[in-house]
Structures are given as structure tokens and as C-alpha cells.
Amino acid sequence: MEAAADRGTVCVTGAGGFLASWLVKLLLSTGRYAIRGTVRDPCVGKNAHITALEGAGERLRLVKADMLDYSSVASAVDGSQGVFHVASPVPSGKSSNPEADVIAPAVTGTLNVLKACYEAKVKRVVVVSSVSALFNDPNWPKGKALNEDSWSDEESFRKNEEWYFLSKTMAEREAFAYAAKTGLDVITVCPALVIGPLMQPTVNTSVKVFLSYIKGDQETVQNEPKNLVDVRDVADALLLVYENPQASGRYLCNSTAIRVSDIVNILKTSYPSYTYPQNFVEVEGRYTYNTEKLRSSEARLGLQTYGGNHPGQLRMLPSFGHPELSSIQLWLLLLGGSFFPLHVNSKTE
């Protein structure tokens, strides 16, 4: 049952996933929203991590919906003031049918959500895109930090069979084209590689990338700067842009880059018994990002007006109360403990 909440009902698509679970937790913690979460598999075990959250009994309702099935999406969205469209395939291996497995759920799925929102007179839709929709712009000036004006080249992704990157780029472009055509208020957030504690029972793709450093998978790794962002910061960013009346367009969401060797050294200090890469091949970072738009939006709104999960600065800002450590380093040190031992040997989905 959806209890009354002063800001009405919001729908979160793919509510049981890695990022969406943290968003659901954040939305519940504000006490301001009733939440309708879409899931493909409503089985209790798979979603227990969100149905057990504080406030979920009163303010979270799970509904079954596949993004490719318009009528299920339309009934999930109906009656919502706002929608967070998070669901999209994040494959961890090569697909034999990428058009059906990756591109269609991302692109047609997004268009189904937007059409349902338009029909239901939803006030604002926040779509989770990715830095992959902006980091591959052949016309971008060399050396200039990427920002929201940059758009990835779809043809080169297609040629190189980078299906996930292509799916996110196409979906975000289509989202803005739909917004321009209909006047629907659509905002996108483009996160870098998202890491952080897992709420869901399975290991998602981005965290798998990270875990490969401690599982002995690779003896030699490229020592490139990794653009990572904490999952809780992405959830904060999604709510921030949703609640900020001035928000519009795209928002790049990234943290301070950290070299793979630095990640490994931090992990080794806390977890010496894992098998780490032995050799590092030095590689220049390919991209730098300018996240000024999101940061200034956060400053304008003031932190106390949203979230409230973690006082202080957003984790993607470099200090988080410890000026000598980047937020990611802090996360690794403080929160890695509850996460790595639990999941390093767990079965992946």
C-alpha cells in the first residue's frame, strides 16, 4: 500500500538493481515520497534488500514491469509525479544478439518510459545515462576536460561492437529528442564507473570490474586513472536534480580519478591476503571530466535540503571531511571492509 507523502509518488524503474536500490533507500529516508519500484522478477528473495528497508512497508510498492512491455510500464508509471528511469542492461560479457539484449531494452525501454510519462502527465523524468554517452566525441578539443556538451560517436561504438556504450548513447539522444518533441521535462545524469557497497544479493557488472583486482584474475594490469563514483553519490545526484526546479539537460557525475596502482595499494593495506596484480603498465588517462554543472547545482540547493544520508559534502567532492584523502580512497578504507569479504567469492549473476 502506498502511504500519503507530501511530494507524492515517484516511480523507480529496475528498483532492485545496484544503483536503484540505493536510490530507493535514499527516497525512503527523506520521508517525502511514496515509491513505486518496478522489477522484472517480483520474487521475494531477489528484492528483500529493498522491501526490508525502513519505511518500505508503508511507502514502497513493487510492481512487475519489463521496459520492453509498454502496457506494464504505463501502469507502473500512472499516478506518479516523477520517474527515475534507472533500468537498463549492463552486460558483463559479449552478447550473441546485442540488438535484442542490450540496444532494444535501453533505447525502446527508455522511449516506452518517456511515452508512458507523457501520457500520465508526469512532471519530471530523470534518466540514468552514462559517461559512455559523452566520452567518445571525435570533435572534442584535445586536452579539454569533457563536459555535458560532448556527445559520443555512435558509429565508432557500432564498428567496435561496444554495445553497452552504444545503447547508452542512443538512449540518451532519443530521450532528449522525445523531450524536444513533446515538452516532457527530461533530465539525464551521466555517471562514471559506479562502485560502492552492494545492497542487492548478486554482484553487478561495474563492481565485478573492481573485484577483478583482488581476485587474482590479472597478473598485469594497465595503470590508468580510473574514473569512479560512489553509488550513494549517484543516488544523491539523481535526487538533487529531481528536486532542483532549475535543473535541466544533462549532468556529468564523476569523482576524482584514481590510478589502479593506488587502488591496489589501498586495498593491500587493509586486505593483505588477496591476490593482487603484480605488474602495472603505465598508461596515460584518456579522459578528464568537468563536473562543475552538478557541483554548482549542489551548492545552490544546499545539502540539508535533500538526502540527509550522509552529512558533509557529497562523496564525489574530493574532501569528505578528510582533505588529505579523496572520497574514493576514504570509501575503500572505511567501507570496503563490510563489502569485500562478503562478496569476493560469491556467485555472480
Ligand SMILES: NC(=O)c1ccc[n+]([C@@H]2O[C@H](COP(=O)([O-])OP(=O)(O)OC[C@H]3O[C@@H](n4cnc5c(N)ncnc54)[C@H](OP(=O)(O)O)[C@@H]3O)[C@@H](O)[C@H]2O)c1
Ligand atoms: N554501474 C555503473 O558503473 C554504471 C555507470 C554509468 C551508468 N550506469 C547506469 O546505471 C543504471 C543502473 O545500473 P547498475 O549498475 O545498477 O546495474 P544493475 O544492478 O545491473 O541494474 C540494472 C537494472 O536494470 C534492470 N533491467 C535490465 N533490463 C531490463 C528490462 N528489459 N526491463 C526491466 N528492467 C530491466 C535490471 O533488472 P533485473 O534485475 O530484472 O535484471 C536491473 O534492475 C543503468 O542504466 C546503467 O546503464 C551504471
